[in-house]
Amino acid sequence: MQAISPSSPLVSFIPIRRRITRFAPNKLFVHCIYRSDSVYFPNGVGSSRADWQSSCAILASKVAAQEQPTDKSGEDYVNDGSTDHVAAINGHKTSMDLDLVPLNKGSSDDGNSNNNKLMKPLTITDLSPAPMHGSHLRVAYQGVPGAYSEAAAEKAYPNCEAIPCDQFEVAFQAVELWIADRAVLPIENSLGGSIHRNYDLLLRHRLHIVGEVQLPVHHCLLALPGVRKEYITRVISHPQALAQCELTLNKLGLNAAREAVDDTAGAAEYIATNNLRDTAAIASARAAELYGLQILADGIHDDSNNVTRFVMLAREPIIPRTDRPFKTSIVFAHEKGTSVLFKVLSAFAFRNISLTKIESRPRRSCPIRLVDNANIGTAKHFEYMFYVDFEASMADVRAQNALAEVQEFTSFLRVLGSYPMDMTPWCPSSGD
Ligand SMILES: O=C(O)C(=O)C[C@]1(C(=O)O)C=C[C@@H](O)C=C1
Incomplete structure (x- = not known):
């Protein structure tokens, strides 16, 4: 996989983080905050924080021009009586008006030509990809490398450039801001049920579902090398992973509290970074490899039919x-x-x-x-x-x-x- 990887010379796992500022009513902007000063862009944008920030500024200004109602529930887009049936159901006449066309704030429906002067025509640069675009599809996912969402991105788009994001919402915004071409998000699991947050976000944002992948999820209990089960007082993981392993954890006889964190691989990374000898993580075998942990127990999900369904999102249907x-x-x-x-x-x-x-x-x-x-x-x-x-x-x-x-x-x-x-x-x- 061409994504940001542990072997990347420039950075170790820098998920896109969010700091959302309200610039204008109903308008959200993403800023990127970093764990280190250098950022890895495989295709062109310089590797400094300044380069990245100017890229973000360009993206933000493009979006500002569009005035999309991204943080509305979409309930205004209702039965508009248009004859274009599917488009009407979606609440817009063409998919273009959702994503690309800068809305003419000054014009009115009466066709006033003075107002129409304010209309900014589309140019080729409006349509061209963001500056850091490369030959690979950029796919945003929530979590850090080793997360199941990263594996789902790879399954959906082999050889994609997987972009880690610290929250689901950031993955949506990464696509909206052209930082990524697609987002891959878990929507339901065969044991744990629905990931409600993503249902809510699907409505709040105006991206389109363009595909699905079902990923068998194989959980392991991970700890630092040399740590034995008896030392474990805490098990940390994504809430879905904790739910999927609930019965098996009880059977293992661990006298451990369970604690939810943002993602499974993030839990493994946290243990490794903080050298925690009393804590275990539920995560993938790949996460164990990436963060230098040992597998204390393999296949700890409560049923072998443990499958998570992910949806892929894009700006266009x-x-x-x-x-x-x-x-x-x-x-x-x-x-x-x-x-x-x-x-x-x-x-x-x-x-x-x-x-x-x-x-x-x-x-x-x-x-x-x-x-x-x-x-x-x-x-x-x-x-x-x-x-x-x-x-x-x-x-x-x-x-x-x-x-x-x-x-x-x-x-x-x-x-x-x-x-x-x-x-x-x-x-x-x-x-x-
Ligand atoms: O934490 C991860 O590794 C994820 O990719 C998230 C997630 C989820 O949200 O359901 C994905 C698959 C598994 O079901 C467990 C966790």
Whole structure:
């Protein structure tokens, strides 16, 4: 893999970190904070902090020109009555207006030509990649090298340049700011369940799901060389990894507290950096190798069918096809809450479209609906956003008709992406 690696001469594992500053209402900017003064850019940008900061400034100014509503839930983009059905469902007429076209702040819809003078035409530089672009696809992931997300990035895009980010949100922003071409994010695990944070972020940002990968996850218990199980008083890892190994950890008879950290490989790195002889990490065998730890126990996940599903995100959607199995992910809501759920789901059932996942999250823009029950009091219903994945391509007329029907029953509907299903032959995590 060409990504920042331990053998890189310039830097050891510098994840993109975030410091978000509000420059203008509703506008977030990412700044990069470093662990060291030099940064590794394999393709062109100088290796100094100053070079990188000027690159960030260029990126930030490009984004400032666009005034995208990135930190809105997207609920304004609702049933606009456009005839372009899929685009209307997504709330925009072409995908271009989401990502590239600087909006004309001064112009009005009345076609005033003076105002139109303010319109900045697209130039070739608006379309060209960020300065550090190289021949490899740059893929942002959350964690440090050795994290499962890095392995998922490599599985999705072999030979990509994997870019570590310290938080999920940073991975989204890295793509929005053209620092990365794709983000790869865990969305659900067969044992631990959904990664809710990423469901929320999918709605808050306007990236498109362009693919999925399912990665068998094989966990090991790692400690410093020479440390024995009896010395361990603390086990640290990503909360999902702790959940996936809960029963096995109990069976191992460890008298250890469990502590959540940002990612599995980060836990291993932390132990190595701080020379912690009383702490073990749940992480991959690759993390053990990278950070010089020994494997105290191999394959400690509670079931060998331990698979995490990742989604790949891009600034532009892909064109859906029908010549191979596709999946489509949508999110919707309705003022009447869960009462419409049956109608929505029946739109798929009548057309023989299988659902592969349904998830609900709090509807943060209006979390509670009050129902006045006159003399009895007030019923307070929680409001939800519903996320549904179904097995059909948006190029399939059945899916188009189903969504046209769903649109009738919902007050908000967005297609998050229509993308090829991961059909790799089944092969549980190695070593089981
Ligand atoms: O911590 C990591 O290594 C990750 O890539 C994150 C993550 C997750 O968020 O679910 C990914 C896969 C495993 O399920 C455990 C953790």
